[in-house]
Structures are given as structure tokens and as C-alpha cells.
Amino acid sequence: MTQSNKYTYDILLTSDLHGAIRPVHYPTNAYSHTGLALLGALIRRMRERAPELLLVDNGDLLQGEPLAAYAAASQDNDKTHPFIEVLNELGYDAAVIGNHEFNYGPDMLTRAVQASNFPWLSANIVDAQSGEPAFGPPYIMKQTACGVKVALLGATTHYIPNWEKPQHIKGLRFLDALETIRTWVQHIRDKEQPDVVIVSYHGGFENDLATEQPAEPLTGENQAYAICREVAGIDVLLTGHQHRSLAEELHGVTIVQTGCNGSSAAHVAVQLEQQPDGQWQITSKQAELLYPEASDLPDTAVMVLTEELERHTQAWLDQPIGEIIGDLSIQSAAGLRLAAHPFMAFVHQVQMEATGAQLSNAALLSKESRGFGNKVTTRDVLANFIYPNTLTVLELSGQDIRDALEQTACYFSLDDQGEIRVNPSYMEPKAQHYNYDMWAGIDYELDISRPEGSRVVKLIREGEPLRMDSLYSVVMNSYRAAGGGNYSMFAGKPVLYTGDTDMALLAENYIRTHQPLDVPHTDNWKVTAG
Template identity: 50%
Template sequence: MNTEKTVTITLLETSDIHGHFYPTDYRGPGDKPLGMAKLASLIHRERRKDPALLLLDNGDLLQGTPLMYHYAKYDQTGIHPAASLLNLLRYDAAIIGNHEFNYGLELLERTVADTNCPYLCANVVRASDRQPVFGQPYRMFVMQEDIRVAVLGVTTHYIPNWEEPANIEGLAFEDALASTRRWIAHIRETERPDAIVVCYHGGFERDPATGDTTEPLTGENQGYEMATKLEGVDVLLTGHQHRMLAGELQGVAYVQPGSAGQAIAKVQLQFEKSPNGGWALVGKTAELLEAAQAEADEEILALFADKEAKTQEWLDQPIGWAEGDLSIPDPFAARQRDHAFTEFVNRVQMEGTGAAVSCAAIFTNEARGFSGRITMRDVISNYIYPNTLKVVLLSGQDIRDALEQHARYFTLDEATRSLQVSAEYLQPKPQHFNYDMWEGIEYELDISKPIGSRVTKLLRNGVPLHPDETCEVVMNSYRAGGGGNFFMLKDKPVIREIPTDMTEILADFILKRKVIHAACDHNWKVVF
């Protein structure tokens, strides 16, 4: 809409695409309601309505699918697919997400250099001189009728708690809230914008509707504070949590468009000519446009067809055979007592590192384990993250505390006396990856007991594990950094690190042996 005295500016935001360019989840055939090819059709539709709209990506674009993994680990020819995508769709700016660092700084920096639009990130700085690493903190866009819109990019500063140190060497991560406050003041003073948009790769630590705390206030997500405590924010584009959100909070329009290309966020700002000749922001709307509404864009499909074909061929290569049952027909049941698949993963971790104790998770409810012929698709589908391994020195008390944290995954429905997944592990997004199962110790979790006293059995080699006894435990790099609110594991002595991705470790183990055998020593269980 554009009248003599009223102008509407449109913003579109993608976030947490995680390499989903095609409408597939790579686990099997079938057109899925996700992916950038479908969102591209929505972008083209919105551009026909408003050719001058702003198109922004909010991060976590470079990691998350076999297409991205295959490019990073085996291909790297030509420019990065993420850069090709941003260039083809004529993005106006992109933000750095936490998963952008997963494959190392060299690949990330090359991708940034090959992307036509600027990367905006105010709070990831060089440790040496505190200057922004990825270009500029913000960008001023002069829109129709000379309306000035500032877009500030910030990233969750919690990244050092998860990322491999080698992948962020020389970088410092300033508090996202404090950095946003400082840069907004600078923009207001020096740029005189008509609107300020904060594009934040982070989410909400509180429910936007009620203000109730939805997660531990670690600083990982600061969206609620940004909307309620910072003066001058007009729009808050968020991500990281994979939630589907659109609304207004204390005058700030906010959105979050899910993950994997489920949706694209659309915000419209209405401006009226003010008496002094400038523009006044008088209205805001926020909504989500879902991929299910669209057909896949043929140009996107064609652009990546060769790399997708190579990825699919690689995924379907047989690498071994499972003898016995390592399948996971019911992930919830598999999390209640020792299972052959998790035992296999833990045994691979222990054999590869020499650690006496191991912990591992069934990351999603879509994981199905192994059955018969094993392909790379099976490995990638079950182990979806590019984690490496760390062996850390833990005390018996550390292990007990970690198990108590794991026990929070479950809750007991008193009315039906049935076991269920705790709401905190389902909202604001599923966090099945934050529940580990252990090998090398014997334990029981009794969910009928109060939180904090559910570990009713904890033995090592058949005798009670003393709180002061120490042992080497192997776990993924995310958990070793305290990820998932495992603060008792953070900053523990690291005995050794294995810099190879766990997916490669699993694949190499299977390739070497050709046949893997299902085994289960039933060393743990959940009771209620």
C-alpha cells in the first residue's frame, strides 16, 4: 500500500534453515512441507506485491542436512551452497548463527566473502581489538519515500559453551543484550532512523504472552529482555529456538519462523508523514507464511541439483550390516531402559577414546536405529549433529548430578500413573538430545521420587560409586561444554579430545567391521 501520506514497508525473515533447500528430511522419499525451495516461491509472491521489500536471513544456514555435511566434508567445489542461495534470492542481509561455526572459520569466512549481501553481527568480535569480525554491526536501508530503516545483527553469545575452541579461535562473544543496547543508542544518535529492526539469532527466555520463565536464565536467549527493556526497538526478528511465533510485545513486533524452512516471517511497518516532514511509524503487523502453502521453486531445485544428486548417492552407499535388532521402533521406550542402539553408540565412543564410561542420546523421535543393511543415510539420520568427542575427568558426585539432570526428562502423570516427557523438554522446542543414557556404570532413576533425589542406584563395577571417586567419561563436545543445562560438566578437566565428527567415527567403525552385532548389558533402567 502506498498513498500520498502513508507508506508500508515489508520485511521478510528466514531463520534456522539448517541447510534444508529441498523439501525433504533425507530420511526417506516424499515431498515435505519445508525447505528453501518452497519458501522461495513465497518470497517471489511477496516481491510481486512489494518489489522493495527487505529480505533477511537470521542464521544457522550452513549446517543441518546431509547436503551441507557432504559439501563441507567431501566437496567444497565452487562457492558454498548457502552463498549461492542468498545470492540467487537477492537477500539484503544475513546474520551469523551459532551453527555457522560448526565446520570451522575458514569455510565460514569463505562463505561470507562469496555472499553478495552483507553479514551483520555486532557482538562477535576479534579478541585482539574488539572489532566486529563479520563485516558491519548494522546496515541502513533507505526505502521508498526515503524512509530510513536500520537493521542491527546480533548473535547469542552462548556459543563458547558449545563450540569446539578451534572453530572460534581468536574470537570473543560480547553479551548480546548489552551489545544491542549500545548499538541502538549509537544508531539513534548518528543515523536518525525511522525504524530500528534487531535481527537476533537467539530466542525468548520467557513466554512473550505471560512473561513466565520458560528456561534457565543463562543468557543463551534474551529476546524477552530485548523487547521489554531496550528503548528504541521497533521490530525483533528472532530464531535459534525453532519456535513458530508472531506477535507484539510492549510495542515491539516480534517473529520466529520455526526451522528447516517451515515458514517465513513477514512484518509490515506502516508509516505516516509527520507535520515536520519526516515519517512516523504508526502501525505494525507480524505473521508467518508457511511452506505448506507453496510449491517448490524450480530455479532453486535446478541450482543445487548436481550437489543434491551427489549427496543422495553418497547417502545410499551401503557401509555395513547390523546383525540382531538395533532398531528403535519406540524412542520413548528406548529411553527408559538400556537399548542395543544406544549401547552401540556408547561402545563406539568408549573404544575410540579408551574411556571407561560413556554417555549418548537418541537425538530425535525420528531416529530409527539400524536394521539389516546400514547406509550413510542411516548414520546421518540417527546422528544428526556434527559433534566431536571429549573425554573429561568427573567425580562420582558429578556423575550423580548429571544423572539427576537427566531424570528431569521424565515426569509422572499422577492421574494415570504413566510416565511422560517433561514439558520443559518439549517446549519451547523438543530437546530429546538433552537426555543421555550411560554405559560403564549401573544405575536406576526412580521418577516417583522428588526431583533431585531420583538416582536410587549408582554403581561402578558392582560397587557404589563414591562421590570423590574419579573416572574418565567420554561424551559429545556439546555436553562436555555444559550444553543442555549440565553445568556440573562445564569446565571439567579435559583428558583428551577426538577432533573427528562422531558421524565419521560411527561410519568408520561400521566400515572396518562390516558387521556389527546387537548387544545390551541392561546396566540401567527408569522406574516409577
């Protein structure tokens, strides 16, 4: 928008869509007033008002919803990925590589990038040999009709090698995002002399925005706070990865984050005024989150482009897998985390049979997990195993196991009435239920009335106290095996097994081969308050 010597530059962001294109809640098949098809209506309204709008996706597009899983499993090498067709249709100017873009392997990601009518940016993911950005230019330049010059730089959390299968990132190096952004912003300022510098970073904030104190272990996974504080020359920082909803100012930098699954888009309006020497100067910036209006209908073109994919996905989701004897339903995720539960016993059985490990730990990854009824379909499995996690077996000492249990016990605290609750530190800056592990192959008890670090009051294997100096094989997901979630006692331990099949498929195969499936009740652990 322009008025004589004043101009407003509009930026619109989507992020962490995770395959949420159509307005469907796939576990129940109910309508959901979210997703890119609904945001498409919002995008088109914004573009009518601001034809020079900069439209950016900040990553984690290709993995997530069953629609994404089916698109990956059935991808025709000769066809453009349906999600890329959608972004092309909506006229995206750029996208940033997210960590989940790698989940289905390099071939699918390469085809997606090549089919896009826009560049994919990530300055800090480089070719291991050349050192050049691996997916395209590190930044793009835009110039408006009135002469305002805008730079957009992309970067991605460099923590990806701690999660991703090595074969999916072969030939790539992940440079420190903070240092890479610092270098490129200075380069852009010196060479391009832009009026507005925007950084789109698939990463989040490591510090609490109100107190400025560290909010998580400083692993480097999230560096957005340091980027705002330490890198000079950034006007707007577009963030993601943490699935938070943010629109504010931090150290003079306008910041936004859009939540996830197409719940909202973020809009930043940058007001500029032309100076007597002809240069444009920023006078103010406003950020807001935009949600689909109640009256909005899904964008017709987006729905048409994904109609065939949706039809095949629904048929796939309704395929029967097997029958369950007993009750593997989850009535309360909070209750499941307080004592041994049949559904988690099932998860442990899958993990231990797949790997032959002596012990198993696992978390309930989805807040929407409802377990299984008597008849199980593909939809049920994918509703409970929402990430393409693979398994790793580590060799751990009894002391490592005790230390891990003490760490997992930090998930709880006591309220003013002495009742067990989730530790507030696990709810901010985002909910971290996925960092609470439950174990099989040992008997244990956690007493939350005791100080952190001394809450394991029972730890037994096969009727005897677990020996601190003995070694055990323990299966867990690859994120945890790398020490993710502040489980530093796992990092660097001997690896006995690495799998390449994700948990959803392992669970499906387990059910099919154990028909009818009868998971016996276990009571090997519990959490108490004294």
C-alpha cells in the same frame, strides 16, 4: 507499499534453514513440502507486491541436512557455496551469523561470506585484536523511495564458545549480545535517526512469553526476552535458534521466529504515516508466519542451482557401510528413554572405543532417529547423528555422576494416573529431548515417583556401589561437557581428552571396522515409577 502520506514497509525473514533447500526428507527420500526452494516462490510473490521488501536470513544456513554436509565435505575452494548462490539468486538483503555457521571451520565460512551479494551481520562477534565486528558491518541502512529510513542490526548468541571447536573460532571474541544490542541501538538512533529499527538476533527467548517467568537457566544463550524488555528503541525483533514458531508483540516490540528447515517464513508489515514536519511515524505493526501453499512448486532457479549438488549427495548417501547382526532399530524414542536399548549401547561403544573412557553418557538427539536395519548406508548414519558433535572426556567424581543422573531424571514426571511422562518443562519453550542422557559403564535405576533430587535408587559399577569420592573418566559430547542443558556439575571439571572428529564419522568408521557388527543387548539401567 505507499499511498500518499502512508507507507507500509515489509520485512520477510527466513531462519534456521539448516541446509533445507530442496523439498526432500533425506532419511526416507520422500517429498517434503518445506525448504527454501518452496519459500522461494513465496519470496518472489512478496517482492512483486512489495518491491522494497527487506529480505533477511537469521542464521544457521550452512549446516544440517545431508545436502549441507556433502556441500561442506566436497567444497571446491574456487566455487561459490551452492547455498550462497541460492540466497544471491533470491536477492537477500542481509544474513546473520548463526552458531552452526562455524561448524565446518573458518575457511568455508569466510568463503561463504565473501561470495555473498549481501552483508553478514553480527555486531557482537568481534575480532579479538581490533574489537571490530569480524564479518562486516554491524548494521545496514535502507531508505525507501518515499524517504523512510530503516536500520537493520545483527547479533548472535554469545554462547558459541561453549559448543564450538576452539580452532573454528580462533581470533574471535563473543560479546554479550544484550549489551552489544543496547549499545548499537542507541548509536543507530543517535547517528542515523531511522524511522524503523529492526534487530535480527540469532537467539531465542529465555522467559515464557505468557507468564514472563524464566523458562530455562539464565546462561545467556537466549536473551530475546531481556532485549525486548530492557533495550529502548527497537521496533521489530527477528529471532531464531530455538526453532519455535512465533509472531506476536512483546513489550511493544514486534517479534517473530520461523521454526526450522524452511517450514515457514515470517512477514512483518510496518505501517507508517508522514507527519506535517515530514518525519515518518509508525502507526501499527503486524506479524504473521507464511507457509508454502499447497499448490506451490519449488522455485525453478533454486532447483537448477542445486541440481548437481543433489545428484552427488544422493549417490553419497546410498553408499553401503556395513551389516548389522541383531536389531538396532528404534521403534519408539519414548520407549528407548525408559530402559537400556541396543542402539544406545552402540552409541556408547563408539564413544568409549574412540576415547578409552571408563564411562559414557549420550542422548538421542533426533526425534526422527530410527536406528539401523541389517544393512547400513551413509544415509542411515546421518539420519541418526544429525549434529557435528565432537567428544570430550571429563574426570568426574562419583558424586558428580550421581548429580548428573538426578538432573537427567528431571526429564520425567508422573501424570494424574501415575504414569511416566516427559516433564512439561522439557517441552516448553521448545522440546529438549537432547537434554536427557543415558549412561554406560554403570548400572542404575531412576524412580520417578520420588521427589526430584532423590530419584537415583541404584548406582553400581562392577558389582559395587559407586564410590562418591572416586574419580572416573566419562565421555560425552562437547555441549554437555561445558555444562549445557543445566548440567552444572560438569562445568570446569578436568578435561582428559578433546576430539575433533564428529560422531557421524566416528559411527561410520566403527561400523566399517567391526564387520559384521554385533551389539550385545544390555540391561544396565531403567526408569520406574515406584
